[in-house]
Amino acid sequence: MATKQSSAEFIVEQIGGAGHVTARKIFGEYGLYCDGKLVGLVCDERLFVKPTAAGRAYLGSVTEAAPYPGAKPCFLIAGEAWDDADWLMELIKRTAAELPIPAAKKAGRRRVRALP
Secondary structure, eight states, rough: OOOOOOHHHHHHHHHHSSSSSEEEETTTEEEEETTTTEEEEEEEEEEEEOOHHHHHHHHHSOOOOOSSSTTOEEEEEEEGGGGOOHHHHHHHHHHHHHHOOOOEEEEOOOOOOOOO
16 A cells, blocks of 8 residues: 555654655655655555664664565554654654765766777
8 A cells, every 4th residue: 555645744744843854755655854864764654764773762662664575674653653743753853863964976977988
C-alpha cells in the first residue's frame, strides 16, 4: 500500500518546527528531510526515523523495522505518536543534529571521445 501524499504532508506539518523540513517522493514513497539531511521515510503509511543514539535515548523503548525489503532497520514510530507534534518535532531535531551533513554532489565530468 503506497503512502498517500496527505500523510506525508501531515507529518511535515507536525515536524515543521524542527528546521527546514521537506518531503520528497522516493520510489513511490516519501523521504523526510530536515535541514537537507534525510531523517526518515514514510513507507506504506508508516513513519520510519533514521536510528541515532540521541533518538534511541529520547525514545527509550524502540521498535525497529526495515522500511522496505533489504533496507537497514529504522525506528518505527506508531501512528498514534504522529499527533503529538512537540514530541515528534523533538525526535526529528535530535536525529538531525546527530546526522552528518550530506556531501556536496560533484559535477559530472563529461567524457570526451578521441577522434580516430
